[in-house]
Amino acid sequence: MAFGDFVVDTRPLRVAAYRRLWWGQAVSHIGVAVTVVAVSQQVWDLTRSSFWVGMLGLANLIPLVVFGLWGGAVADAMDRRKLLIVGCVVAWASTLLLVAQALLGLGNVYVLLVAVALGAAGFAISSSTRGAIIPRLLVPEYVPAANALNSLVFSIGAVFGPMIGGVVLATGGFASAYAIDAVLFSASLYAALRLPTLEPLGSVVRPGARAVWEGLRFITGSPVLLMSFVVDIIAMVFALPRALFPELVAERFGGSMIALGWLTSAMAIGSVVGAVFSGWVGTIRRQGVALVVVIAVWGLAVAAAGMAHELWLVVTFMAVGGMADVVSSVWRQSILQLHAPDEMRGRMQGVFMVVVAGGPRLGDLRAGATATAFGLTGSWVGGGLACALAVLLVGLAVPAFRNYRSGGRE
Known part of the structure; x- marks a missing residue:
């Protein structure tokens, strides 16, 4: 393979709606x-407890599950452009609430949890809808490349x-950090407003419990x-140590x-590198x-980071984990988008979003709780090792998954 075959495929950016x-x-x-950095630090400053930092995960998780599944069902039954705009507005409102509480100096952890929950609801609606929109904008050949490009921008933001958050918190405080988010988030709303009408295709199922159940089935x-x-x-x-x-x-x-x-940027640094050189994926x-292998690598990298005492070494190991994670993400998203018919894609993306966004929140809760019981190192290193062992045992135990080949049938 030539060097160019390893570099991220940018052909989806030729499509104007996807580019925006x-x-x-x-x-x-x-x-x-x-x-994300500011709210975790504000909760830590108020409570001095990793348990309460981990509770941010629970505040995110419940809205992600409820509105991710509901939003995915609605995305299969209405104009996806309109639903994406609704999700963006709700998420924006949560950021404005964070700005207000910081300016007023409320110093109340419960207000922070409510604001985070509201943001999670908006994120759940918009993410499941956006994931269902992309296959409508692009030909199937471009979908894996689009997922790699999406991972790249998320990773760059996470770097x-x-x-920026660390510098702003050190110089301007929490209100300034949240205000930056409020201003920059307008870019997502603008992109949603510029989308074409995206009415549902195929059979339309009324959104509700039945529609969600059909997606899960x-x-x-x-x-x-x-x-x-x-x-x-x-x-x-098992392995995400973010709450620690x-x-x-x-x-x-x-x-x-x-x-x-x-x-906080370390994992994303590796994700950027992995996404930039994702042409081989x-x-x-x-x-x-391959998914089992890269997730095992992620767990071992996290465990190694937890044993390191030099900042550069912690960052290096977490970056290796980030490279493994972004490759895993591209494969999982592409499999899901190309397996599902259009009339199911909203619900599929709702479940995907619940897992992808909800899993880390459960990881936050797990990390905070086990740190309270077993200490920082026990929670961090033990979680990474448990991840590597569990994914090898579980992932290789299912023949259909173990033998799955892209482009093939189960």
């Missing part, structure tokens, strides 16, 4: 990442957002789709906000086994 969505996410995700009837979700849940719940970052910074790096920014045929 991509740029909107690139800009707005920087602000979102700033808020620069926390670094479609997934459970496909071992490959089901296992692609299971291995991702294992990766995030403030405590690690306080214990090992003197409470430095710059160190917090680097630590589409050439892998045995994607079931």
Whole structure:
């Protein structure tokens, strides 16, 4: 393979509507990442407890599950452009609430949890809808490349957002950090407003419990789709150490906000590298086994990071984990989008979003709770090792997933 075959495929950017969505996410995700750092640090400052930082995961999780599944069902029954705009407005409102509480100096952890929950609801609606929109804008050949490009912008935001957040928190405070998010998020709303009308195709099912159940039944009837979700849940719940970052910074790096920014950006740095050089990803045929391998690598990298005491070494190991994670994400999203017919894509993306966004929140809760019981190192290193072992045992135990080849049938 030539060097160019390893570089990310940019052909989807030739489509104007997708290009605007991509740029909107690139800009707005920087602000979102700033808020992730700021709200975690504000909760830590108020409580001095990793448990309460982990509770941010629960505040995210419940709206993600409810509105992700509901939003996906609605996306199969109405104009997806309109629904995307609604989701963006709700998410924007949550950021404005964070700005207001910081300016008023409320210092109330419950207000923060409510604001985070509102943002999660907006994110759930918009993410499941956006994922269902992309296959409508692009030919199937471009879909894996679009997913790699999406991963790239999310990763770039996750690199620069926390670094910006660390600097802003050190110089301007929480209100300034949240205000940056509020301004940058307008890019996503603009991209949604410029989309063409996207009325549903095929048979339309009234959104509700029946529609959600049909989507879940479609997934459970496909071992490959089901296992692609299971291995991702294992990766995030067992190994994600995000809720432990403030405590690690306080214990090992003197409470430095710059160190917090680097630590929060570390995984995304690896994701950027992995996404930029993702041209080879589409050439892998045995994607079931490959997913198991890269998730095991992620778990081992996290465990190694938890044993390191130098900041550069922690960042390096988390970056290796980020490279493995972005490759996994591209494969899982492409499998899902190309397996489902258009009239099911909203519901499929709703479940995907619940797993992808909800798994890390459960991981936050797990990390905070186990740190309280077993200490920082026990929670961090033990989680990474448990992830690697569990994904090898579970992922290789299902023949349909173990033998799955891209482009083939189950």
